[in-house]
């Protein structure tokens with residue numbers, strides 16, 4: 571299985587990367603802000619384990635430069651983002667180092683290693699002792715074995731503080747491709763075994779073993795089961811967000827997010843919804859560039875209006891809240907992110923949650939008005955008085 575990126579990859583950003591990068595750009599600062607107080611010198615360790623070139627040939631920032639920009643921007647405000655980058659390919663590594671040099675000269679703490687992420691992971695975890703750690707793992711093919719992730723997340727960093735979080739690319743293209751070989755491995759046995767290790771067992775093969783397998787459904791089921799197992803083995807919140815090349819297309823990959831912080835989960839969902847809007851805008855722009863004379867682009871027709879999506883989401887989220895309140899106890903929103911947002915997690919932004927509280931109040935199902943208070947996520951909603 572290929573682990574590299576072809577020459578075209580770094581010429582300009584493909585659409586799935588727009589979403590991934592927007593999410594990173596929006597999420598690293600609040601992660602740093604929320605967790606840096608857990609370390610004495612406000613140091614936060616950030617590892618980009620499959621960093622690539624750092625910058626596209628058209629000047630757009632890649633994942634590495636996005637982190638470096640965050641580090642530069644927030645340094646004067648006291649955040650000390652200590653960045654580690656790993657890249658295997660010599661040419662990409664050389665370019666990455668060039669990007670790094672400019673930031674290091676400006677005082678950003680950043681270093682790059684040429685080689686396998688697995689070789690430096692232990693060292694980075696060691697250096698992150700006593701400080702928050704964010705792992706961004708974005709391979710083009712298969713990621714680290716489950717056992718390796720569990721070792722870091724559950725054995726070496728089992729505590730809530732200092733925080734540990736993971737954002738990982740789980741390639742759906744790889745799952746589909748490998749799934750296609752399950753019934754007749756012919757020469758692909760080594761790749762299948764590598765994926766066994768990624769999944770922590772051969773369990774995933776069963777999803778592709780039947781006679782009339784829908785490859786798409788099977789791949790989605792494998793991704794869901796993978797997230798469930800990671801959740802179970804690390805005792806973290808694990809949520810995955812599908813990323814596609816175009817609207818209504820199958821996901822190219824899932825971004826798997828793991829955290830022990832309910833705040834992390836809340837903020838990531840909000841960041842993902844905002845990143846999605848950016849993704850749609852880029853899509854529309856690209857289409858306009860390709861066909862400037864079209865009156866209504868396909869995208870503008872397909873694009874779900876965020877306001878319409880929110881209108882749909884609010885009553886559904888209010889119903890989710892109603893279910894939560896059945897226990898008869900007050901509910902602090904941030905403690906129930908996934909139950910509250912349900913299928914709208916990563917689809918609608920934070921204000922939808924406050925609107926859901928107001929909606930429920932208007933239906934007489936909670937005395938809480940949803941008005942005032944500090945942050946939406948801190949709202950405490952009371953059960954109905956009987």
Ligand SMILES: C[S@@+](CC[C@H](N)C(=O)[O-])C[C@H]1O[C@@H](n2cnc3c(N)ncnc32)[C@H](O)[C@@H]1O
Nearest residue numbers: 573620621622632633657658659686687708710
């Ligand atoms: C999808 S690209 C990274 C894109 C980059 N994260 C971004 O968003 O700008 C994956 C990179 O991982 C590198 N790579 C593949 N296997 C690796 C490994 N075991 N350790 C470190 N880097 C690896 C590839 O050479 C490639 O440049």
